[in-house]
Amino acid sequence: MSVAALRRPALRLLELLGVLFIASIGVFSLVVLMPGDPAVDILGAGRAPSEYAALRTELGLDQPLVTRYLDWLGGALTGDLGRSVVPPQSDVTDRVLSALPVSFEIAALGLVIALLIAVPLAMWSAYREGSAADRIIGAGTFGVLSVPSFLAGLLLILVLVNSAGWFPRSEWVRIGDGDLLGNLHHAFLPALTVALAELAMFTRVLRGDLIVTLREDYILAARAKGMNPLRVLFTDALRPSSFSLVTLLGLSLGRLIGSTVVVEYLFSLPGMGTLIVNAAGQGDYPMVQGAVLTIAVIYVVINAGIDLSYGYLDPRTRRVHV
Amino acid sequence: MSDLAPRTRTAFPPPLLIGAALAVVGLVLLVFGATTPQLVTPAKAAVALLGLGLLLAGASRLGKVWAGPGFDVVFWFGAAWLLLLGLAILCAPWLPLAEDRDVASTVAEPVFATPTFTGGHPLGTNAFGLDLLARSLYGARSSLLISLSAVALGTVVGGAIGMVAGYFQKSVDRVVGIATNSLLAVPPLILLIALATVLQPHLRNVAFSLALLTIPGMVRLARATTMAYANREFVVAARAMGAGRTRILLRELLPNVLLPVLSLAVVMISVLVVAEASLSFLGLGIQPPEPTWGNMIAEGEGRVFEEHPHIVLVPGAFLFLTVFAFNVVGEKARGRWDSRSVKL
Numbered sequence: 001m002s003v004a005a006l007r008r009p010a011l012r013l014l015e016l017l018g019v020l021f022i023a024s025i026g027v028f029s030l031v032v033l034m035p036g037d038p039a040v041d042i043l044g045a046g047r048a049p050s051e052y053a054a055l056r057t058e059l060g061l062d063q064p065l066v067t068r069y070l071d072w073l074g075g076a077l078t079g080d081l082g083r084s085v086v087p088p089q090s091d092v093t094d095r096v097l098s099a100l101p102v103s104f105e106i107a108a109l110g111l112v113i114a115l116l117i118a119v120p121l122a123m124w125s126a127y128r129e130g131s132a133a134d135r136i137i138g139a140g141t142f143g144v145l146s147v148p149s150f151l152a153g154l155l156l157i158l159v160l161v162n163s164a165g166w167f168p169r170s171e172w173v174r175i176g177d178g179d180l181l182g183n184l185h186h187a188f189l190p191a192l193t194v195a196l197a198e199l200a201m202f203t204r205v206l207r208g209d210l211i212v213t214l215r216e217d218y219i220l221a222a223r224a225k226g227m228n229p230l231r232v233l234f235t236d237a238l239r240p241s242s243f244s245l246v247t248l249l250g251l252s253l254g255r256l257i258g259s260t261v262v263v264e265y266l267f268s269l270p271g272m273g274t275l276i277v278n279a280a281g282q283g284d285y286p287m288v289q290g291a292v293l294t295i296a297v298i299y300v301v302i303n304a305g306i307d308l309s310y311g312y313l314d315p316r317t318r319r320v321h322v
Numbered sequence: 323m324s325d326l327a328p329r330t331r332t333a334f335p336p337p338l339l340i341g342a343a344l345a346v347v348g349l350v351l352l353v354f355g356a357t358t359p360q361l362v363t364p365a366k367a368a369v370a371l372l373g374l375g376l377l378l379a380g381a382s383r384l385g386k387v388w389a390g391p392g393f394d395v396v397f398w399f400g401a402a403w404l405l406l407l408g409l410a411i412l413c414a415p416w417l418p419l420a421e422d423r424d425v426a427s428t429v430a431e432p433v434f435a436t437p438t439f440t441g442g443h444p445l446g447t448n449a450f451g452l453d454l455l456a457r458s459l460y461g462a463r464s465s466l467l468i469s470l471s472a473v474a475l476g477t478v479v480g481g482a483i484g485m486v487a488g489y490f491q492k493s494v495d496r497v498v499g500i501a502t503n504s505l506l507a508v509p510p511l512i513l514l515i516a517l518a519t520v521l522q523p524h525l526r527n528v529a530f531s532l533a534l535l536t537i538p539g540m541v542r543l544a545r546a547t548t549m550a551y552a553n554r555e556f557v558v559a560a561r562a563m564g565a566g567r568t569r570i571l572l573r574e575l576l577p578n579v580l581l582p583v584l585s586l587a588v589v590m591i592s593v594l595v596v597a598e599a600s601l602s603f604l605g606l607g608i609q610p611p612e613p614t615w616g617n618m619i620a621e622g623e624g625r626v627f628e629e630h631p632h633i634v635l636v637p638g639a640f641l642f643l644t645v646f647a648f649n650v651v652g653e654k655a656r657g658r659w660d661s662r663s664v665k666l
Contacts, residue, residue, distance in 0.1 A: 015503075018500065019503045019504050020507060022500065022504035022507075023499075023504050023507035026504065026505075026508075027508070027516065030516055030517075030519065030520050031520070033520040033521065034520040036521075044467075062489075084378070095609060139396075142649070142650075143646065145649065146592070146642055146645040146646035146649050147642055147645075148596045148599055148600060148641065148645070149600075150599075150600060150603045150619065151619065151634075151638045151641060151642065154619065154622065154627065154634050154638070155638075157628075158627070158628070158631055160633075253509070254506075254509040254510055254511075255509075255510075255650050257509040257511070257512065258509055258510060258511030258512070258600070261510070261511055261512065261515070262600055262603070262604065263605055265625075273593065276512070277515060277604050277605075277606065278603075278612055279519070280515045280516070280519040280606055281605055281606060282518075283519060283520075285519060285520065288516055288519045292508060292512055292513075292515075292516045295508070295509060295512050296507050296508045296509075296512075299507065299508070299509055300507050311452055
C-alpha cells in the first residue's frame, strides 16, 4: 500500500480520537450535572462534617474539575476506571470486563439469528414481488418494527416459556463453565428478542435492493440459460445487493446495543445492560461513567471499521490514487 | 344496487359486497374474541387479531370503492387511532374513568380484574385495583407530552443548527459536524440512561434528554437539504437582488427545508415514544404513582404477568398501536415530502 492509500484511514483515525476525546469529556461531566453531594449520598445524612470532608478527599472531590478529569482519563487509558461508590465498592474495570462477554454473546447471536431469518425472507419476498407472501412479509416486518424490544421479550416469554415451556426463564450459564449447550439454551430467547427488530429492518432493506438487482440484464441472462432460480438468487443476486445491508449493520448498531441493554435487564442476565441500569438506579456514577465510556469506545471503533470496510467491499467508493 | 354503484358492476362478485361482508365478519370476531370470557387469553388474542385482519381487509375494499384505488387503509387506521387517542387524552378529566393513581381510594375495588370491555373497569385493574384504562390514558398523556415537546425542541434547535451549518459551511460546518459526531458516539439508549443517573426523573428532564437524542438526526437532514438548495436559481436571484443572509435563510431556504424536517419529526415521535417507554420500563423514567406505559408494563415483571397477562398486554397494546400509527403516518409523510435525491 502506498502512503496515499494510508492517508484516508489515518485521517479517519484522527477524527475518531477527537470524537472519543469530546465524548469522554461529556461522559465525565455527568458528575457536574449531578444534584447534591456524592459524599452525602454515600454516607447518608446526619454524619459529622469531618467524615464528609474525609470521604471527599478520598474520592478526590476536593480537586479542581480539570485535575479530576485528567486523573480519570489517565486511569481509563491504563485500564483503571476507578471504584464504585456503592457498597461493596467493587472495581469498575473488573465488573465491566466480566459483563462484556455476556452482552457480546447476546448481541452477536441476535445478529446471526436476524441474518439467518432475514436473508431467505427477503429473497422470497423479492423473488415474488407483489404476491400475497410479499405483502404479508411486508406488513409483518412493518408491524414488528413497532414493537419495542422489552414488549417483544415479554410476549416471547409469555408464549415460548409459559405456554410452550421450551425455554428456561433465567439463570445464566457462562460459556467458560464448559456447558456450551446449556449456555446456548439460555441465550437463545434473549438473542431472539434482540434479533426481532433487526431482522424486520434487514428484510425490508435487503428486499428493496434485491428487487433492483433482479431487474438487471445479467440476472435475466442467467435465468435464460436455465439456471436454477435459487442458485441465481444466492450466487448472482445476493452479493451485489448486500452493500446497503452492511451500511444498515452500522446504522442499526446503536439500536442493537440499546435493545441488548433492555433485554438483559428483562431476562436478568449479568451483562453490560444490567450493570449500567442498576448503577444508574443507585446513582453509582463511576460505574455509569466507566460502562458508558467502554460502550462508546466499542461503538465508535466498530462504526469506523464498517466505514472503512466499504472501500474493500465496494470498489466504487474507493478513491482513485495516482 | 345498479344506480347506487354503477362503476362496480364490471367486477363480480361486487367488491362492495365482499368488503362489507369481510368487515362485518371481522368486527364480529374482534368483539367476540375481546369479550368472551370462556376462552383462554392466547385464543382470545388470536381470534381478535384474525378479526382485526379481516376488518382491515374489508375496510380496504370498501375504501377503494369509495375513494379510488389509492386508498391506504392502514394509514387511515393509524390516523384514526391517533385522533381517537388525542381526543381521549384531551377529554380525560371529564370522562367517567375510575381511579388511576391514588391507591388509598381503591381498597374496595377488585384487584387484577380481567378486561371485559364493559362495566366500571373495561380494561381491568392492576395489583392495587387501579383502573387500567384510566392509567393507559393518563400514561398516554405524559408519554405524548414528553415525546411531542422533545421532538418540537429537537426539531427547532437541530433544524436551526443544521441550516446554519449547511448555509455557511466551512468552519461552522466543521464544528457542527464534530459536535454531532460526538453526540452520536454514545448509543441513544445508553445516553438516556447516563443522563437519567444524574437528572431527577420528572417530565421536563426526560423531555430534555429525549430532545438531545433527536438533534443529531435533525442537524444532518437540515444541513443536507439546505446544501442541496443553497445554490439553486431562486436563492442566487434573491442574493443578487440584495437579500441578506437572514432573509435568505428564513424566506428562501426554510420553506424548502421545513417539509422534509417535519416528516422526519413525525417518524422521530415514534422513536421517542419507544425510548421513553424503555426508560420507564427500566425504572429510570417517570416514577410509579404517575402512570406511563413503560412503568405499567414493568408492573408485570417477575411472575405477575404470567398469571395476569393483561397487566402487560393492555399498556403494551396502547404502546404498539401508537408507535405503529406514528410510523405509518411518518412513512407516508416522508414518502411524499422527503425525496431521496435531496440527501447528500
